[in-house]
Amino acid sequence: xxxxxxxxLTQARAAGITRVxxxxxxxxxxxxxxxxxxxxxxxxAAVAIHPNETSAAARGLxxxxxxxxxxxxxxxxxxxxxxxxxxxxxxxDNSAPHVQRExxxxxxxxxxxxGKPLMIHDRDAHEDVLAILAxxxxxxxxxFHCYSGDAELAARCAAAGYVLSFAGTVTFGNAAALRDAxxxxxxxxxxxxxxAPFLTPAPNRGRSNAPAQVAHTVRAIAAxxxxxxxxxCAVIDATGERLFGPWRA
Numbered sequence: 544x545x546x547x548x549x550x551x552l553t554q555a556r557a558a559g560i561t562r563v564x565x566x567x568x569x570x571x572x573x574x575x576x577x578x579x580x581x582x583x584x585x586x587x588a589a590v591a592i593h594p595n596e597t598s599a600a601a602r603g604l605x606x607x608x609x610x611x612x613x614x615x616x617x618x619x620x621x622x623x624x625x626x627x628x629x630x631x632x633x634x635x636d637n638s639a640p641h642v643q644r645e646x647x648x649x650x651x652x653x654x655x656x657x658g659k660p661l662m663i664h665d666r667d668a669h670e671d672v673l674a675i676l677a678x679x680x681x682x683x684x685x686x687f688h689c690y691s692g693d694a695e696l697a698a699r700c701a702a703a704g705y706v707l708s709f710a711g712t713v714t715f716g717n718a719a720a721l722r723d724a725x726x727x728x729x730x731x732x733x734x735x736x737x738x739a740p741f742l743t744p745a746p747n748r749g750r751s752n753a754p755a756q757v758a759h760t761v762r763a764i765a766a767x768x769x770x771x772x773x774x775x776c777a778v779i780d781a782t783g784e785r786l787f788g789p790w791r792a
Contacts (some may be wrong), residue, residue: 544740544753551753552585558755561585562783562790566628566662566688568593569600570610573617580622584791589625589662590617597646598638611649618657624787626654627662628688631675634666644675651679660684660786669696676703684786689738690724697724701732706786708734711744711752714763722767730770730778734786735760 544551555563565580566589567573573590580588591614592600601607618626629650631643654661661682665672669692676685687700690707700707707728713721725733735757737743743752744759761779765772784790 544751546753548579548583548586552583555754556585558758560754560757562587563754564589564624564787566625567591567617568628569596570613573614577617577620577623581620586622587624587787587790588617588620588622589627590614590623591627591629591650591662592646593628594630594632594643594647594664595635595637597642600646607646611646611653614650615653615656618653618659623657623659625660625662625686626650626657626682627660627686628664629661630664630688631668631672632664632666633668633671640668640671644671647672647675648679651675651682654682655680658683660686662686662688664688666691673699673703681705686734686786689736689742690721692724693720694723694727697728701728704732706732706734706782708736709760709764710736710738711742711748711756711760713767714744714759715748716745722763725764725767726769730768730775731782733764733775733779734782735764735779 562585564587565576567576569592576588580586601610617623629647665687685705687707689710709725712718713725737752737754737757739752741752743750744756762772765775
């Protein structure tokens with residue numbers, strides 16, 4: 544985001560959002576996320592190499608091992624509370640599928656070693672993501688960032704105990720399948736997010752997204768579930784603490 548962090552957090556607090564997780568997608572952004580979380584007690588970090596960045600992240604095995612070692616180092620920091628975004632993206636062709644799968648498996652190992660949740664980017668790769676998790680064994684906590692599947696896939700994720708995080712896309716007019724997915728999930732397996740500065744929810748589509756905008760997403764999830772907004776907020780708060788640990792004062 545182009546705004547100063549303190550300004551973003553002030554705007555979020557005005558909307559009732561007092562805690563955020565900022566997410567890395569390569570080594571520089573992961574290092575920045577960890578530094579940001581160290582500087583601001585309202586912020587926690589996640590670190591990883593995004594699947595679309597895997598080919599560019601290393602030019603050979605030695606560099607790949609060095610990059611993964613840095614992600615593992617960052618993942619062990621106390622302010623870093625998840626390993627992600629990692630996973631598979633078959634929508635874009637930035638990285639070959641077999642390369643993405645290799646990095647995804649390495650991130651699964653890092654999450655296990657660090658004892659941190661795994662935050663998954665899954666775009667047009669549902670079956671391969673689930674198959675790798677089943678084959679390698681998932682960490683104790685798994686989060687599907689910006690969930691993009693339907694209700695049937697959501698039920699499979701729920702059966703495995705995976706958490707689904709819904710972004711602003713759940714507010715879009717053409718996203719009935721996402722709202723159906725949000726409706727069938729156990730409430731304790733639901734999170735809300737912004738993916739700022741992207742995926743701005745209605746009614747502000749077309750503008751840059753920010754943490755404050757997650758309020759619109761939460762209301763849309765509550766409506767899909769026919770659930771009181773305040774009750775859903777309390778459940779999401781509890782899930783956040785269960786996944787990311789107690790928030791700092």
